[in-house]
Amino acid sequence: MRQSELFGKTLREDPKDEIAANARLLERAGFVYKTMAGAYDYLPLGFRVLEKINAVIRQEMEAIGGQELLLTALQPKERWMKSGRWDTLAEIMYRFKDHSGREVGLAATHEEPLAEIATRSIFSHKDLPIAVYQIQTKFRDEPRAKSGLIRGREFLMKDLYSFHRDERDLERFYAKADQAYQKVFKRAGLEFFVTEASGGTFTKQFTHEYQVLSDAGEDHILYCPRCRYAQNQEITTMRLGTKCPKCGKAAIQAGKAVEVGNIFKLGTKFSSAFGLAYADERGERKPVWMGSYGIGPGRLMATIVEANHDGRGIVWPEAVAPYRAHLIEIRSVMQKVKSQAETLYKKLLARRVEVLYDDRDEKSAGEKFADADLIGIPWRAVISEKTIAKKGVEVKRRSEEKSSVVSVEKLLKMVTTK
Amino acid sequence: MRQSELFGKTLREDPKDEIAANARLLERAGFVYKTMAGAYDYLPLGFRVLEKINAVIRQEMEAIGGQELLLTALQPKERWMKSGRWDTLAEIMYRFKDHSGREVGLAATHEEPLAEIATRSIFSHKDLPIAVYQIQTKFRDEPRAKSGLIRGREFLMKDLYSFHRDERDLERFYAKADQAYQKVFKRAGLEFFVTEASGGTFTKQFTHEYQVLSDAGEDHILYCPRCRYAQNQEITTMRLGTKCPKCGKAAIQAGKAVEVGNIFKLGTKFSSAFGLAYADERGERKPVWMGSYGIGPGRLMATIVEANHDGRGIVWPEAVAPYRAHLIEIRSVMQKVKSQAETLYKKLLARRVEVLYDDRDEKSAGEKFADADLIGIPWRAVISEKTIAKKGVEVKRRSEEKSSVVSVEKLLKMVTTK
Numbered sequence: 001m002r003q004s005e006l007f008g009k010t011l012r013e014d015p016k017d018e019i020a021a022n023a024r025l026l027e028r029a030g031f032v033y034k035t036m037a038g039a040y041d042y043l044p045l046g047f048r049v050l051e052k053i054n055a056v057i058r059q060e061m062e063a064i065g066g067q068e069l070l071l072t073a074l075q076p077k078e079r080w081m082k083s084g085r086w087d088t089l090a091e092i093m094y095r096f097k098d099h100s101g102r103e104v105g106l107a108a109t110h111e112e113p114l115a116e117i118a119t120r121s122i123f124s125h126k127d128l129p130i131a132v133y134q135i136q137t138k139f140r141d142e143p144r145a146k147s148g149l150i151r152g153r154e155f156l157m158k159d160l161y162s163f164h165r166d167e168r169d170l171e172r173f174y175a176k177a178d179q180a181y182q183k184v185f186k187r188a189g190l191e192f193f194v195t196e197a198s199g200g201t202f203t204k205q206f207t208h209e210y211q212v213l214s215d216a217g218e219d220h221i222l223y224c225p226r227c228r229y230a231q232n233q234e235i236t237t238m239r240l241g242t243k244c245p246k247c248g249k250a251a252i253q254a255g256k257a258v259e260v261g262n263i264f265k266l267g268t269k270f271s272s273a274f275g276l277a278y279a280d281e282r283g284e285r286k287p288v289w290m291g292s293y294g295i296g297p298g299r300l301m302a303t304i305v306e307a308n309h310d311g312r313g314i315v316w317p318e319a320v321a322p323y324r325a326h327l328i329e330i331r332s333v334m335q336k337v338k339s340q341a342e343t344l345y346k347k348l349l350a351r352r353v354e355v356l357y358d359d360r361d362e363k364s365a366g367e368k369f370a371d372a373d374l375i376g377i378p379w380r381a382v383i384s385e386k387t388i389a390k391k392g393v394e395v396k397r398r399s400e401e402k403s404s405v406v407s408v409e410k411l412l413k414m415v416t417t418k
Numbered sequence: 419m420r421q422s423e424l425f426g427k428t429l430r431e432d433p434k435d436e437i438a439a440n441a442r443l444l445e446r447a448g449f450v451y452k453t454m455a456g457a458y459d460y461l462p463l464g465f466r467v468l469e470k471i472n473a474v475i476r477q478e479m480e481a482i483g484g485q486e487l488l489l490t491a492l493q494p495k496e497r498w499m500k501s502g503r504w505d506t507l508a509e510i511m512y513r514f515k516d517h518s519g520r521e522v523g524l525a526a527t528h529e530e531p532l533a534e535i536a537t538r539s540i541f542s543h544k545d546l547p548i549a550v551y552q553i554q555t556k557f558r559d560e561p562r563a564k565s566g567l568i569r570g571r572e573f574l575m576k577d578l579y580s581f582h583r584d585e586r587d588l589e590r591f592y593a594k595a596d597q598a599y600q601k602v603f604k605r606a607g608l609e610f611f612v613t614e615a616s617g618g619t620f621t622k623q624f625t626h627e628y629q630v631l632s633d634a635g636e637d638h639i640l641y642c643p644r645c646r647y648a649q650n651q652e653i654t655t656m657r658l659g660t661k662c663p664k665c666g667k668a669a670i671q672a673g674k675a676v677e678v679g680n681i682f683k684l685g686t687k688f689s690s691a692f693g694l695a696y697a698d699e700r701g702e703r704k705p706v707w708m709g710s711y712g713i714g715p716g717r718l719m720a721t722i723v724e725a726n727h728d729g730r731g732i733v734w735p736e737a738v739a740p741y742r743a744h745l746i747e748i749r750s751v752m753q754k755v756k757s758q759a760e761t762l763y764k765k766l767l768a769r770r771v772e773v774l775y776d777d778r779d780e781k782s783a784g785e786k787f788a789d790a791d792l793i794g795i796p797w798r799a800v801i802s803e804k805t806i807a808k809k810g811v812e813v814k815r816r817s818e819e820k821s822s823v824v825s826v827e828k829l830l831k832m833v834t835t836k
Contacts, residue, residue, distance in 0.1 A: 007485050007539050007550050033535045035490045035497075036522070041535060042488040044550070050488070067425050070460040070468070072453045073491075073555065074572045079453075096514035098559050098571075104454070117451045117459060121425050126780075132425050132462070137491065137555060141516050153516075154492045362544075 001044075001323070003358040006030075008043035010371050020216050022302035023148025025314050029374045031322075038145025038153030040298070045375065048322040050156070053297045054135055056187050056319060057158050060180040064173075066133040066160050071113050073137060077103040083112050083273040092140045106139035111292060114161045115270035122288060125165050125280050129173055133160035135297065147216055149302035150258055156297045163271075164289040165278065170265055177263050177293050178208060184295065185210055185260060188304055189317030192260065193223050193230035199265065206235075207264045211257035214306045221257045226250035258303045261295040314376030315398050318418075323356040325415045326377035330365045330384035341383040344393065344408060353415050373398070379415050419462075419741070421776040424448075426461035428789050438634050440720035441566025443732050447792045449740075456563030456571030458716070463793065466740040468574070471715045472553055474605050474737060475576050478598040482591075484551040484578050489531050491555060495521040501530050501691045510558045524557035529710060532579045533688035540706060543583050543698050547591055551578035553715065565634055567720035568676055574715045581689075582707040583696065588683055595681050595711050596626060602713065603628055603678060606722055607735030610678065611641050611648035617683065624653075625682045629675035632724045639675045644668035676721045679713040732794030733816050736836075741774040743833045744795040748783045748802035759801040762811065762826060771833050791816070797833050 008030035015034070018024040023040070026032045031046035042050055058068065077095075080086035086093075086105070095105035107113070114132065121127060138157045145151050160177070164170040178194065185192045191213075196206040209232060211221050223230035224244035231238055233254070238245060240254045268287040271277065277285045301320070308315045316322070325348060329341035341359070348355040356377060358368050365384070372380050382394040382403075393411045396403035406414070426448035433452070436442040441458070444450045449464035460468055476486070495513075498504035504511075504523070513523035525531070532550065539545060556575045563569050578595070582588040596612065603610045609631075614624040627650060629639050641648035642662035649656060651672070656663060658672045686705040689695065695703045719738070726733045734740070743766060747759035759777070766773040774795060776786050783802070790798050800812040800821075811829045814821035824832070 004544070005483075005548065007487070007536075007548055009539050011538070033538070035531060036492065036494045039490040039492045041490055041531065043535070044485040044487050047487050065423075067462040069425070069462050069465050072457040072459055072572050074454065074457045074557070076454045091517070094514060094516070096512060098512070099509070099561060113453060113459065117461070118425075120429070120451070121427050126422070130423065130425055139492070143517060154490050 001356050003356055004360045006044060006356070008033075008045055010374055018148060019146060020148035020150065020302075020306075021309060022150060022216060022305040025305055025309055025374070026149065026302070029314060029376070032149065036153070038142055038151065040149055040152070042298075045322045046301070049301055049316070049320055050297055052320040052322075053188065053300055054158070057135065057184055057295060057297065060184050060187075061133050061158070061160055064131065064176045064180045066131045068134060069132050070134050070136055071107070071110050071117075073106050073139060075105045075107050075113065077105065079112050079116060080105065083115075083270060085112065092142065094139050094141050108138055108140045109157075109292075109294075110134070110136075110159055111161065111266065111270045111290070112274070115274040115276050115290065118163055118288070119274060119276050122163055122276060122278055125278055128163055128165045128278060128288070129169055131160060131162040131173065133158060133293075147218060147302075149298050150216055150306075151218065152296075152298060155299065158295045158297060160293040162291040162293070163276075164291070165280070165286070167267075167289055170289040170291050174263060174265060174291055177291070181210055181261050181263060181293070181295070185212075187319050188300060189319060190260065190304065190307060193221060193228055193257070195221050195223070195230040195232055195257075196235070197232040197262070198235045205265060207262060209259045210261040211259055212303050212307060213255045214258050214303065215256055216302075216306045217256040217258040219257045219259050220254065222252050222254050224250050225253055258299070258306065260300050260303050261293075263293045264291060266290040266292055309376070312370070313374035316376045316378060318378050321376070321378050323354045323377045325353055325355045325379040325381055326358065326372050326375065327355055328358045328368050328372060328380065328382045330368070330382060331361060331363070332385050334385055334388065336388055337383055337385060340388060344381070344383060344411075347408065347412065348415070351412055351416055353412075381411055381415075419774050421774055422778045424462060424774070426451075426463055428792055436566060437564060438566035438568065438720075438724075439727060440568065440634060440723040443723055443727055443792070444567065444720070447732060447794070450567065454571070456560055456569065458567055458570070460716075463740045464719070467719055467734070467738055468715055470738040470740075471606065471718055472576070475553065475602055475713060475715065478602050478605075479551050479576070479578055482549065482594050482598045484549045486552060487550050488552050488554055489525070489528050489535075491524050491557060493523045493525050493531065495523065497530050497534060498523065501533075501688060503530065510560065512557050512559050526556055526558045527575075527710075527712075528552070528554075528577055529579065529684065529688045529708070530692070533692040533694050533708065536581055536706070537692060537694050540581055540694060540696055543696055546581055546583045546696060546706065547587055549578060549580040549591065551576060551711075565636060565720075567716050568634055568724075569636065570714075570716060573717065576713045576715060578711040580709040580711070581694075582709070583698070583704070585683075585685075585707055588707040588709050592681060592683060592709055595709070599628055599679050599681060599711070599713070603630075605737050606718060607737060608678065608722065608725060611639060611646055611675070613639050613641070613648040613650055613675075614653070615650040615680070616653045623683060625680060627677045628679040630678055630721050630725060631673045632676045632721065633674055634720075634724045635674040635676040637675045637677050638672065640670050640672050642668050643671055676717070676724065678718050678721050679711075681711045682709060684708040684710055727794070730788070731792035734794045734796060736796050739794070739796050741772045741795050743771055743773045743797040743799055744776065744790050744793065745773055746776045746786050746790060746798065746800045748786070748800060749779060749781070750803050752803055752806070754806055755801055755803060758806060762799070762801060762829075765826065765830065766833070769830055769834055771830075799829055799833075
């Protein structure tokens with residue numbers, strides 16, 4: 001992509017109304033646009049990161065047998081009356097009447113539709129277990145939306161729902177989902193704590209949250225830095241500074257954290273409400289056990305930014321970077337600078353390297369370097385009069401300070417090696 | 419995919435409340451679920467078709483330089499007051515107050531956000547032309563939603579917006595977009611008329627609609643069957659049975675049609691409302707010219723079904739079929755039937771053929787054939803006692819009546835040849 005043609009430009013200054021680093025950097029670097037508090041537009045750079053994150057999520061969900069589908073945001077009131085959540089979710093669910101006077105709401109989660117739809121798919125024990133997921137836009141009428149892309153009024157959610165014949169089978173799948181979730185967050189370059197939390201009214205067992213320590217977080221966790229045992233402050237009896245009750249080898253610490261995902265045993269609450277049952281081997285009808293598993297791709301992007309930035313901008317992990325290489329041409333009266341940069345751009349494209357090419361004529365070297373640091377693409381390659389004199393390309397990783405001049409062949413090797 | 423594990427089953431009977439063939443067939447075959455009139459969930463089979471359609475659209479939009487992004491559905495009232503459409507779209511825009519009392523709406527289209535966002539990207543004539551697009555969920559409070567997936571209250575839309583320095587450049591791009599649209603619909607296997615229609619309050623010139631003749635359509639067009647000149651009935655002065663005013667070689671016909679896409683010159687209406695201007699070569703500020711270009715992927719899917727079905731079910735065109743091959747194992751006491759079917763399934767997967775494998779033990783041959791016809795995958799391959807005796811596989815195209823028994827190697831060749 002030629003940067004001269006990219007939709008979305010960097011801003012010279014931080015947006016004034018953003019407190020959170022994620023929104024400040026993502027907006028300033030041209031990844032997102034703020035339509036209103038808690039509702040962000042993804043510009044082409046941001047959309048690319050989102051698609052990278054979604055690709056990782058899809059791979060791991062397919063690996064545990066998840067089948068992708070796409071449900072509606074619009075929800076009829078009657079459906080949510082069945083589970084009782086038309087009332088209990090009143091605080092966060094946007095709802096309104098259509099022109100015919102019918103009451104509808106916007107889904108903040110999708111247990112109800114899935115439990116209803118599954119009654120057309122699950123009849124016998126042979127139809128179980130089964131798991132479906134979607135990456136879909138949720139709406140929540142959040143009173144506070146101050147954390148940038150971390151807490152949204154409108155946000156993408158990957159939500160997976162699993163269906164089982166009994167609690168044991170649910171637990172077996174739950175453990176698989178936990179492993180899949182850990183893979184997603186590792187691939188996204190995050191350090192996280194698998195954190196025990198309350199199951200609320202659903203289950204007396206713990207649920208699990210994937211928490212990333214960050215000042216931008218809205219959760220508080222207590223954790224052992226040694227064995228990584230962690231609990232959400234809301235349920236824990238652990239105390240700061242006391243010995244870890246699991247390993248006994250380190251003192252418990254506390255910190256603010258972002259919940260980037262959670263997994264949840266729903267039991268039979270929704271299947272009972274919607275008559276979702278199966279016939280076992282003896283023909284006896286039994287309620288289906290359900291689990292639900294969520295990751296917010298936009299929140300994940302924001303958390304990656306919180307965990308990977310410095311004073312100059314974002315430092316994207318390779319797996320989710322919008323481009324792998326940022327090629328910069330330093331303007332010069334020497335025709336050779338532009339022609340060599342153009343040639344290298346084409347070589348990179350030919351090797352299928354995802355490259356953003358800063359071909360802008362009106363920008364100085366300083367402006368281009370500042371933009372490159374702000375945008376945060378992992379590899380930076382510079383062509384200038386100086387590099388031409390040295391018969392090479394200056395290459396530098398965004399995560400390192402040192403640059404070096406290497407041959408074009410060497411550069412191509414560096415950026416194509418995983 | 420093993421059909422025994424597929425989420426979404428075929429229904430024995432047509433859903434009672436559907437008049438339109440598209441919804442009747444898509445719901446009965448397990449592609450969609452109806453949450454409410456005008457709001458359909460895409461189950462895994464339907465989601466696969468949607469993704470195929472979206473992939474075609476993305477390719478053609480990228481080919482004309484479209485950059486993908488993703489905008490919010492939630493819209494602040496103030497933004498739409500600027501263009502005057504908070505009032506003029508009142509009939510179809512869902513709107514409500516959030517808990518803080520702020521008025522918001524759900525976007526039925528995205529000219530306003532794009533014109534506003536583009537003020538951060540377009541400053542100089544060097545920033546033009548530029549085009550962006552999204553595949554995003556729109557909401558419209560439709561009074562009637564009787565045509566299945568053709569007219570939705572919630573529906574996916576591919577909307578592209580282009581920005582230009584003057585009318586001439588807009589017209590140049592408009593012609594390119596027209597070609598891209600024609601490619602999309604041809605690849606989707608549709609016969610369509612590029613139909614002149616009114617530009618409403620935006621332009622005195624015609625806009626263009628891509629109309630597919632169908633009884634399920636809500637538009638009426640007049641067209642020449644010879645040179646394919648067509649106009650929407652709302653604007654035309656042509657009369658049924660008179661000579662075509664373009665070619666003079668055939669009599670004008672009339673028919674109901676589905677509008678699967680449209681392209682539109684917006685002029686400077688939105689750029690003026692949002693102060694979207696650029697500096698020309700002499701530094702003079704001028705308003706940006708805009709165009710918008712829409713395709714509804716869900717409506718396109720529905721129209722493909724309207725145009726490609728018979729008494730037994732859907733007949734998917736290859737480019738958008740959920741799977742390329744439907745492998746059917748006819749239950750038998752002969753162990754060899756299952757083992758050969760399993761072997762063939764693995765061979766197909768190894769060759770990267772997208773295959774749905776009907777491995778269900780409890781279904782009869784008749785039920786499996788009926789389901790295969792209903793679902794409508796282009797190639798059907800059957801393994802039974804009979805085919806084993808003949809040392810082959812029975813192969814049949816969904817679009818043809820004749821089947822034949824061929825060797826496994828021949829079958830693999832048939833389904834991997836485009």
